[in-house]
Amino acid sequence: MDVRRETIPAPSLAGEPIGILAGWGRYPVAVAEAIRRAGGRTAILAIRDHADAALEPLADVAGEVGVAEIGGAVEFFRRHGVRRATMAGKIHKAKLFTRHAWLRHLPDWTGIKTFWPHFVSRRCDNRDDSLLGAIASAFDARGVTICPATDFAPELLAEEGLLAGRPLCRRLEADVAFGWRLAKELGRLDIGQTVVVKNRAPLALEAIEGTDECIRRAGRLCPTGGMTVVKVAKPQQDLRFDMPTIGIGTLESAAAAGARVLCIEAGRTILVDRPQLAEFAGRHGITIASVCDQGGEAVLDSARSAA
Numbered sequence: 001m002d003v004r005r006e007t008i009p010a011p012s013l014a015g016e017p018i019g020i021l022a023g024w025g026r027y028p029v030a031v032a033e034a035i036r037r038a039g040g041r042t043a044i045l046a047i048r049d050h051a052d053a054a055l056e057p058l059a060d061v062a063g064e065v066g067v068a069e070i071g072g073a074v075e076f077f078r079r080h081g082v083r084r085a086t087m088a089g090k091i092h093k094a095k096l097f098t099r100h101a102w103l104r105h106l107p108d109w110t111g112i113k114t115f116w117p118h119f120v121s122r123r124c125d126n127r128d129d130s131l132l133g134a135i136a137s138a139f140d141a142r143g144v145t146i147c148p149a150t151d152f153a154p155e156l157l158a159e160e161g162l163l164a165g166r167p168l169c170r171r172l173e174a175d176v177a178f179g180w181r182l183a184k185e186l187g188r189l190d191i192g193q194t195v196v197v198k199n200r201a202p203l204a205l206e207a208i209e210g211t212d213e214c215i216r217r218a219g220r221l222c223p224t225g226g227m228t229v230v231k232v233a234k235p236q237q238d239l240r241f242d243m244p245t246i247g248i249g250t251l252e253s254a255a256a257a258g259a260r261v262l263c264i265e266a267g268r269t270i271l272v273d274r275p276q277l278a279e280f281a282g283r284h285g286i287t288i289a290s291v292c293d294q295g296g297e298a299v300l301d302s303a304r305s306a307a
Contacts, residue, residue: 011152013040017060018152019082019144021073023089024050026247026272027149031088032058034153043080045073047091067091070135071110074142085139086149087132087241090210114138130190132241148239150270158246158290160266161302164278165287168261168304172228174200176263176289179230180298187234193244196259198227212253225258232293233268246288247272248280255284263298266290 018040022028029052032042036058044051044059048066056062063076077085107114114134136146150157168176179197182205186192192206196218204218211231218227231244246264254262262281269290271277281288289303 011038011154013038013152015039015041016084017041017043017081019043019045019077019080019085020055021065021085021087022046022051022055023087023091024052025089025245025249026052026054027090027245027270028052028088029054029058030156030270030272031086031149031153034155038152040152043077043082043085045076047089050089050091052089066106068107070107070114070138074110074139074144077144078142082144084145084147084151086147086152087136088149090245110138110142133238136238136240146240149243150239156270156272158264158266158269158271160290160292163271163288163290164281165261165285168287168289168300170304171199172261172287173300173304175228176230176261176291176300176303177298179228179263180232180293181296183230183232184235184293184296187232188236190234190236193234194229194231196227196229196257198222203227212249215250215253215257215259219257219259223258225260227257227259228261228263229254229259230263231269232265235296237268239268243270244268245270245272246277248276251277251280251284251286254286255280259286261287261289263289263291263303266292268293 013035018035020028020032020042022044032044032055035042041060042058043061044055046055046064048064061080065073139146175197178200179195182195182202183193186195186205194206194211194214195202196204196215203221204214206214215229233244246269291303292299
């Protein structure tokens with residue numbers, strides 16, 4: 001795969017209204033900025049209790065919706081002429097398990113029909129891919145196509161290479177290779193995308209708590225630091241949603257935990273606020289290595305030390 005940054009063409013949207021179903025974090029902001037740079041208009045629908053206030057000035061039209069109000073979301077986009085939309089930003093599933101959370105995210109009738117099989121049928125489950133796929137299908141069936149956010153912001157994809165810090169020594173290479181295999185298997189099971197390892201021993205695996213909490217938990221378990229964080233795309237990754245995303249928050253968690261390396265997957269990871277990432281990593285002595293996958297193994301040539 002050619003993932004050199006300079007080969008990625010910028011889209012031209014020429015006034016097309018693009019919908020953004022916006023979750024938590026800076027990622028939806030970066031996508032909205034990219035759409036506007038490409039000449040598109042933004043119809044931003046914020047997920048209640050999640051979306052960043054910085055989205056508001058970037059919206060040509062804006063609204064708010066509960067996470068299960070699928071009919072209302074489709075109606076909002078159709079009312080504003082949207083035929084293509086994207087999901088960007090994290091949905092904190094842990095918040096949905098707190099007491100009375102569903103009172104703020106009550107499903108509408110379309111949401112009930114969409115999610116009902118996942119709560120009553122043994123053939124359905126509530127993994128991320130299953131639920132997000134059901135949402136995307138419900139949108140598509142009603143005339144709004146869910147597209148990968150990188151269709152509108154391809155410049156956010158990480159290219160292969162050493163993005164910050166020092167090249168990997170052989171010991172850290174071994175940790176990356178070990179963590180990569182674990183992370184790919186974790187992703188294959190649709191549990192999480194991130195693992196933290198040290199000396200080829202797993203310290204923490206991501207589940208419902210998310211990447212940042214996974215990293216911080218590893219820091220508590222290994223107070224001496226020096227660990228390696230590996231975050232990858234799932235082998236079966238649906239590019240329309242849940243793409244691995246790295247922002248300043250991820251690096252802040254890594255620095256707080258004492259991590260030494262952050263390894264990501266080239267061409268399948270979103271980098272938000274790239275200049276700030278490199279600057280922060282340099283100040284805190286963190287190496288960011290972006291490597292390619294080959295049959296479930298990390299290709300490390302571009303990130304290794306010459307020694």
